[in-house]
Amino acid sequence: MAQSLPPELWSHIFGLAADEDTIFYPGLPTSMTQSSWARSLVTDWQLRTPRDLINMVQRRSYATKKSIISTCRSWHCLGLEFLVRYLFFNDPSKLRSLTVLLTSNPSLGWWTRRLHITHFLYERGPSLDDFEAALTAVLIQTPNLEIFIVDWPLSRAFGSIADTLGTHCKNLRTAHWHVPAELLPKVIWALDALPLLVSLAVEFDAPLKDCDMLTLGSAQDVKLHLPNLQQLILRGYSAEFIEQASGWSLPLLRSFSFDFGNKREDVPDVLPFLGTHGTSLLFLDLDCIPALDIRTILDLCPLLTAFSFNLDWKIPPIAHNADTGDGSIVFTNRPHEHIAHIGLHGLLFAFGVGLASAYATPDPLSALLVQRTNDKNFAALTKASFPRLERVRVLSPTVLTDLERADGPQGSGMERWERWAGMCESKSIRLEDCTGALLGTLPQEYEEEDEDEVEEDEFLEDNEYSYTDDEEPARPGGVGLSELRALLEECRRMSEEREDPPFALTYR
16 A cells, blocks of 8 residues: 555655644744633643644644554654654753764754643753753754744853854744844844845843943844745743844734743833834734824734733723713724734633632732733724724633633622623623633533543653664554545544644745
8 A cells, every 4th residue: 555655745745744834834823823722630630732732733733643653663663854854842952862863863963843842840851051062963964944043041052043043044934932032143144144034033031231331333233134934922021022024124024022020120112123024013912011103003003803912901091081080991093904813811819710810819909900901901892993803802711711710700800700791792792711712611520532532542652762873673564444435534633623724824
């Protein structure tokens, strides 16, 4: 059977079974990307974030590939390069054994299109800087690399890694970097050498030295032209990056996400950036605690179809009533004709659950003020301001997790949830949580997962995958119809589970 089909067809079938279209999609997850519920060994349910989900897909895909190449000798020969199309690690020390493998078989690196080093130890474990030589050696041997994602923080190693990417990985389409803020000049020079980038995410940690001492040097005069960049995600101390990017040429930029975390001071001024690039944006995500000028922002971005902001923002009323000290909240100066999807950050105090509820007990006035702001802002989500509005999504995984643990809203939170749900239903707007389900649909109401599937997921979560040349011995003989049917069934199952990417990118 294996000999009766051309290698190209087998390769296509293998790619479907291993979910490669999801793994090699150049777009990065946004706040609107759906999370999902899963059984947990610690609690009844846990929420898997989009980052958790893509890691699970990669683990499952690698397990599928191992099964494929272990089926028979023919599939083993066809699947060896297929095995290294993407490299996924949660332990950077394995980069050294990968270097040995690629050095012993240089042709394998030619097939690699994705390299993802995830950070599962958070602030514990070794520094990725300790593996600088191994990582640069891997990059040198993977000239067709298209996706490079590093969740581990980089500091002194970033310079040599960026130089290697610019010299040896000219086809790079997607990058995710995590660096201290003072390395912005090196980030700019790295971007200057990677004109094919389609998606970029940069997380800036607090600078290691005084902010007043930070200088860009010659990078300040660089006017970047990134003709293919369509998605930009910034987190952390990104004020200087945003200021510089206001003068860059980003003709295809369609998606911009900005996450300032829990910081309240020195919030970046996004208005000049949006003044330059906002007219072409289709997706805008602004997640910060200080309120921004939402009406001006929406005027600067007339083509948006999806918009996310913090519902805790205290928005100035458009008209002030001198008698009551109150005024109506309106999000737009004129109706926004294209926005169909709105995401809501914040809302920790809205439903009377979680740590926010505990903190509100000794200081109920502060909680009441935030809840009053939430009510006013939610009431402003009208068809008058957003004629095409179809969906409002509560984006916080923390809010949904707290609701699950408390078995639903508590106290005044229940009345608020019912009122908001009624308002949306009367306007034919779907009110969702971060999983895409109707807000208030807790996982106990879902059909329970098949036990075999749960056990498989737990097995995959507990396994660490490294790439060595010690593969399982190939089985003798050919491939029968039963193996092919099983492989096609895996393709169909993957296709049914897959959700459409949250933001469609076009690239060549």
